[in-house]
Amino acid sequence: MTTTVDALFDISALVSDEEREWQMRARDFAQTRIRPIIDQAFEDRRLPVELLPEVGELGAFGMYLHGYGLPGASSVAYGLVAMEFEAVDSGFRTALSVQGSLVMGAIWKFGSEEQKQTWLPRMGRGEAIGCFGLTEPQGGSDPNTMLTSARRDGDEWVLNGAKRWIGLATIAEVAVIWAKDEEGVVRGFVVPTETPGFTATAIENKLSMRASLQCEIELTDVRLPADAMLPEARGLSAPFKCLNEARYGIVWGAMGAARDCLEVGVERAQTREVFGTPIGGKQLTQAKLADCFVEYEKGLLLALHLGRQKDAGTLTHGQISVGKLNSVREAIAIAGTVRSILGGDGITSEFPVMRHMANLESVRTYEGTDEVHQLVIGRELTGLAAF
Template sequence: MKPDVFEAPDYYHLDDLFSEEHLLVRDATRQWVKREISPIIEAYAQKAEFPKQILSGLAEIGAFGPYIPEAYGGAGLDQISYGLIMQEIERGDSGIRSTASVQSSLVMYPILKYGTEEQRQKYLPKLAAGELIGCFGLTEPNHGSNPGGMETKFKEMDDHYLLNGAKLWISNSPFADIAIVWAKNEDGRIHGLIVERGMEGFSTPETHGKWSLRASATGELIFDNVKVPKENLLPGKNGLGAPLGCLDSARYGIAWGAIGAAMDCYDTALRYAKERIQFGKPIAAKQLQQKKLAEMITEITKAQLLTFRLGQLKNEDRATTAQISMAKRNNVDMALKIAREARQILGAMGITGDYSIMRHMMNLESVVTYEGTHDIHLLITGADITGLPAF
């Protein structure tokens, strides 16, 4: 494995806008990725296996619930710090970032916001320490972009709820200790339930044969008359707005993370273009290659500015769902286009595991779809500016 010589582009000197704490958090995460992820990630992606040994390291750098209050085991950081951590982890690999953002935004966040104090005390410290790993069950085999049509249901029994149904495309599910599951009660109202591994009738078969997010564990959640204790219901919020609130937090992290993947592709392509000699000079001296590189750094810079402002709004609790959708859609699309252009600069070498570009490209094909598809996010913006939903 070649040494990780990544240097992050900062064309508009955004570092001047970050606080000292932001820079310390980012740089610590960057060094961890260089030390723990870069040397192993290509091998794990090739064999389609998640490197479980990194879970303790993710916890140590504060990647699990960075913004969760210290009273519950979190780092108590702000939203920009959270974004920077996601950026640096996704620079390493989108699948590893998925594990961290699911744990933070889709498992710890709903327990913090919608759970009881007993649930917070029971689960959050162990989730922050990586002693428990969680997953989030919303998407179903028949319901992706229309989560409100979910068929997973639960009914109230004497001393428990009886849960039946299935969820699909669930990151972390094969090894998760708990699942935040969204299901309809007998009145058709959506509620969140904490389902624990070991509950009878609960299984998590793994999804195989993926060409994308190969170093991430993906699977199903199957509920066959699962008895869920009544104290495992999240009482703080119900209705579709409850899981969508979690997705806002996750999509915000993705908006930052995609920049990391784009930066890695750009840095790799720039370095290669300076070293690759054709027709007696580096290909970086050729107009078409400079066009590609100049457009890449322009789009990365625009995404950085967009996301920094979004982070400020998140810190002020003023970021809207539509603003978060715009950033997620724009930045993932930007990263995917940069990955494709960067691959062309490397030519045939770009498809090999000697470089990270093709892995990023394949990963981003999932990121552009999950947590709201590219088209759905466009319609969210459209509905916001016209007041006329097109769903």
Template sequence: MSVHSAEDSKKTGKRNFNDQFESPDFYAIDDLLTEEHKLVRASIRDFVKKEITPNIEDWCQKAHFPYGIVRKFGDVGAFGPTIPVEYGGGGMDYISYGLIMQEIERGDSGMRSTASVQGSLVMYPIYKFGSEEQRKKYLPKLASGEWLGCFGLTEPNHGSNPGGMLTNFRDMGDHYLLNGAKMWISNSPKADVAVVWAKNEEGRIHGLIVERGMEGFSTPETHGKWSLRASTTGELVFDNVKVPKENLLPNKSGLGAPLMCLDSARYGISWGALGAAMDCYDAARRYSLERIQFDKPIGSFQLVQKKLAEMLTEITKAQLVCWRLGKLMDEGKATTAQISLAKRNSVAIALDIAREARQIHGGMGITGEYPMMRHMMNLESVLTYEGTHDIHLLILGHEITGIPAFK
């Protein structure tokens, strides 16, 4: 979000939502992008400036999830951009997907969570592991935003160790009987469909598509969040839910299936968190040139310049990491460990930049007139979900040494 004029706000009683965001590109990384990439980015940036930044502070203050944004995300092509066009997706490459996530999270992490769950955690497994009938039934409606989806993996007692899940299903002959519960599920209170991971009677993990309205299926909402307040979060509860056999994802089982989905989502987060970092940097740079202390802009002081220089350095390094990772994704060569490095790095630098930007803004930095405190609170969730900061460190440690420290 742009820097808002505190003086204008005092005079009019309204916030100045003139979004003046300018993306930093110190190493001319745009030269590495195609014209299509730039068009995709411009389209989503315009969408964010029109639909998200004028409203996001009020949504977050009120802990309100604007359900109408779901259809708008579908209209602008934010859902399933890498899914083939024949199923309603964008048929784009992974650089385009990354840029879309970057621009949306520049607006707000909760908004990006809504989009990336839909694309990477719901549409991706249905496309990758589903039957042709499942693809045709679900993907077009998810791509358009007619339906909202969620992803059920994390449980109350199994977060970083999803393989220990207790949610299970039994073969009852003409259907499956599903029991268990999932927690911290983005989109769940409003979701029409859920891709749920559960163990069969042999203990093998499978994916099932559970639909709103199935008897015994409920989605209690999680209240009292200090983070991702414009996103809706809840539980998935399964009490003897009868799931039709045709709703089992047939083409892959085992823990590797949901972890593949998480790789796709973590890739999007690596770009998304970078968008939040850019927004904080741009706000701080702009404010440092406008805020006068000791008869000159605070941007003239060495310590403020140090903060801005370090922000730009970390953003530039992260941009190069994300671009290279996107090329590896397009070539089918990206590894889980490479994705972990990017996700962990982008979120860490974004949090640091949000905190430093807040300091540059002084007391004004804690208000909704500026975006840093909101980004900071959001990024605390992003630091934890889809692999915590420390778990990604251990994934890298395993890759380096060949020794798994978490088993």
């Protein structure tokens, strides 16, 4: 299964056979199981939750983690899977990221052995879904303003507060909730969602990520045993490490959306005729496609470079910001350019381009806005914090 874009830029020469196999399996799943239903799911504002157990069977949840029945694949392999999922829809790749990078990543990095044994095997198989409660209504890009509190009461913790824009919360069996203890230190807690006082409500009025699931969480005197706390998580650096994992997936994923738009643009340029010839034979159209392809190829090479650094243990948060900023910004530009090639038809659901454009606006916002990543990069360059 080779695409036009693949043929011009053959990434298979740059990845291992195992990494390529992961990509091809993910592509087959995305194209045969997700694509046929994603447009209607977007219209219906519905995440195709029935496919999540199949993602578990594929082995893609937490696939780069080791132990607990997880595949222990390379970070590059995971990036390729994220790219294939997002080539169909950003929202479905988001589910992969929330489950595998945020929730499973938090438990794997900071959890007790009991927490890991309890949740990671089931989550890896897709038998249990999780959510990651960090962002708050008043906080946005500044989680240090966190109001959610964790108070010790004898042998229990009592959580109170609210979270917003939390993926998968209404279908989750477990939540990783971040709260400030009585000393003002951010702590993570493993919260079964059936715990009294935990309420999740889907956000319904979205014009982006409609085939995805984002929610609000209310925590009202949620009582947890002492061992619900993630023992190795202390301070905001803990959730930030989880966010870096998710941002890394976006570096690849956004290039998947860009590739899908490019494929649509190339096919349309070959088949649509104006003034007696295909529009692909016009210089301006070829220039647009060429410029889009160059940015796609550069973005994919950057993703691959970052993936190799991640596997080598040398990837920094500043470098992740470079990748996230570039990939999403260029994917949005590519989608917009392809939409112009499609003309008026480009705004219809006959083509996936407007859906990608709308979704990418959300991807641009979550896991750090463009402005946040610009400031992270600026700090790295100058040594001066501007936020």
